[in-house]
Amino acid sequence: MSVVIDVKNIGVSFQRNRKRNFSVREMLLQGKNTSPRGSFWALRNVNFQVNAGEAVGLMGANGEGKSTLLRLIAGVLLPDEGSVEVKGGVAPLIELTGGLKSDLTARDNIALVAGLHGLKKAEVKKRFNNIVEFAEIGDFLDTPVRHFSSGMKVRLGFSIVTSIDEPIILVDEALAVGDAAFMQKCYVRMKDLLNQGKTLFLVSHKEKDLKEFCTRGLYLKDGTLAVDGTLTQALAAYRADAGISDD
Amino acid sequence: MGKFGALRILIFRDLQIRYAGTWLGYFWTLLDPLAMSAIYWFVFSYILGGRSVGETPYILFLLTGVLAWTWFNGSVTDSARTLVLESKMIRSIAIPRYLWVIKSIGAKGTEFLFSLPILVAVAVIAKGQVSLQLLFFPLAFVVQFLLLSGIGLILAPLTVLARDTTNVLRIILRMMFYLTPIIYGLNDIPEKYQALAMLNPLTGIIVMYRAGFWANDNLMTPIIFSITISVAIFILGIFVFKKLERAVLKEV
Numbered sequence: 125m126s127v128v129i130d131v132k133n134i135g136v137s138f139q140r141n142r143k144r145n146f147s148v149r150e151m152l153l154q155g156k157n158t159s160p161r162g163s164f165w166a167l168r169n170v171n172f173q174v175n176a177g178e179a180v181g182l183m184g185a186n187g188e189g190k191s192t193l194l195r196l197i198a199g200v201l202l203p204d205e206g207s208v209e210v211k212g213g214v215a216p217l218i219e220l221t222g223g224l225k226s227d228l229t230a231r232d233n234i235a236l237v238a239g240l241h242g243l244k245k246a247e248v249k250k251r252f253n254n255i256v257e258f259a260e261i262g263d264f265l266d267t268p269v270r271h272f273s274s275g276m277k278v279r280l281g282f283s284i285v286t287s288i289d290e291p292i293i294l295v296d297e298a299l300a301v302g303d304a305a306f307m308q309k310c311y312v313r314m315k316d317l318l319n320q321g322k323t324l325f326l327v328s329h330k331e332k333d334l335k336e337f338c339t340r341g342l343y344l345k346d347g348t349l350a351v352d353g354t355l356t357q358a359l360a361a362y363r364a365d366a367g368i369s370d371d
Numbered sequence: 372m373g374k375f376g377a378l379r380i381l382i383f384r385d386l387q388i389r390y391a392g393t394w395l396g397y398f399w400t401l402l403d404p405l406a407m408s409a410i411y412w413f414v415f416s417y418i419l420g421g422r423s424v425g426e427t428p429y430i431l432f433l434l435t436g437v438l439a440w441t442w443f444n445g446s447v448t449d450s451a452r453t454l455v456l457e458s459k460m461i462r463s464i465a466i467p468r469y470l471w472v473i474k475s476i477g478a479k480g481t482e483f484l485f486s487l488p489i490l491v492a493v494a495v496i497a498k499g500q501v502s503l504q505l506l507f508f509p510l511a512f513v514v515q516f517l518l519l520s521g522i523g524l525i526l527a528p529l530t531v532l533a534r535d536t537t538n539v540l541r542i543i544l545r546m547m548f549y550l551t552p553i554i555y556g557l558n559d560i561p562e563k564y565q566a567l568a569m570l571n572p573l574t575g576i577i578v579m580y581r582a583g584f585w586a587n588d589n590l591m592t593p594i595i596f597s598i599t600i601s602v603a604i605f606i607l608g609i610f611v612f613k614k615l616e617r618a619v620l621k622e623v
Contacts (some may be wrong), residue, residue: 135425136621138621195462198463198465199459199465200462200463200464200465200620201620202616202617202620204617214465216463216464218462218463219463220463221463222458222459222460222462222464223460223462223463223464225384225388227388227391227392228384228387228388228391232384232387235380236380236384237464239376239377239380240377240380240460240464241464242468245542269389297575334485338599351590
């Protein structure tokens with residue numbers, strides 16, 4: 125088994141007071157910084173490895189560092205401690221519509237986003253029809269994306285990123301988007317990708333999604349990895365903690 | 372895909388957006404510096420009653436400076452804001468972050484190159500003389516690219532961490548336009564201040580752009596100044612960007 129994601133002892137700290145402007149103003153007015161000083165660790169001492177072909181579900185309450193961890197693996201955030209090694213390309217289903225430019229047409233956006241994710245021009249051409257068909261935007265190819273409904277934008281984003289054919293797929297609660305019919309298509313496509321032997325790293329609150337795809341479970345609590353085991357183990361721990369804090 | 376591929380895509384996208392939804396499209400690239408030069412030419416040649424600065428033909432003199440300034444001004448403004456404006460893309464696509472800075476300069480640089488036909492046309496119409504020193508023109512382009520990259524790499528992360536940077540920048544750029552030999556020449560500055568003017572790296576760059584049209588025997592000093600300072604700013608830019616990148620990614 126080959127390791128494709130190797131997370132070594134990572135730590136990420138954020139400023140507690142993120143309004144730097146305020147502290148600058150206070151420094152000038154009062155000669156000292158009265159805002160809550162220092163930083164907190166959103167993630168610390170997290171270690172794990174993911175093998176090729178594994179389907180890992182990541183869970184945890186809000187603000188426990190799930191998205192932070194996902195962004196580290198996607199390479200759009202850098203750790204303050206430790207290292208994240210990812211072998212092979214990543215298809216990040218994070219902020220699906222973030223890569224789209226509203227002034228450009230759907231056609232241009234496909235070339236743009238697929239290209240930035242590393243797809244060659246010829247490859248984009250080959251997959252173009254599939255992307256359009258899956259997103260169900262055939263009639264709006266030459267319409268600027270700013271005229272799209274939010275559902276259409278999400279469908280387009282999902283369709284492009286799941287078409288770039290990278291070995292690792294990262295999902296941040298965006299597994300199923302759009303209306304009921306499209307959600308069904310998303311599930312089928314994710315299953316397809318898994319069957320092709322791709323590695324899946326899924327962040328979700330939905331037990332149904334986690335059970336549908338994942339066999340392994342990671343549970344984040346207080347910025348550290350509380351459980352790294354089977355999905356059932358991780359879910360049990362997550363549920364138990366949630367049950368207590370719900371009262 | 373190489374970084375070069377991503378850079379090409381981003382520059383192409385910027386130009387696409389720039390020209391999308393405009394009627395005149397590319398002609399704005401030509402009209403803008405031409406209109407600006409024409410205004411200064413009119414003011415200095417007629418309203419202020421006879422001009423005592425610059426070289427003849429003055430419209431050509433103005434245009435060389437204004438074109439370089441248009442690229443400078445546009446790049447500094449754009450690259451300073453790029454990490455803020457593209458935050459959504461930066462959060463979802465893992466390409467090297469410095470590419471966002473370089474693409475802003477590359478896109479404006481491409482527009483600069485696209486606007487050169489207007490310089491050729493004006494040179495022909497105004498009967499400008501050309502010498503072998505025109506070879507400094509491409510060198511000026513390279514040095515300006517280097518300088519802009521350095522400035523962009525410093526300003527882009529600063530703007531993310533303190534949004535006031537944009538406001539400060541607007542004032543500084545306005546001052547710089549008049550403090551740089553654009554509507555006048557380096558030789559028009561009182562001699563005791565010329566060394567000071569050469570500390571502005573844009574001075575030497577504009578001297579290089581103009582060298583092909585007006586023979587100048589006082590070339591080397593401003594050129595050496597500008598190359599040295601540009602390289603220093605570029606190195607400083609790499610250093611600052613590396614230092615702040617981690618913090619920037621947390622804030623975008």
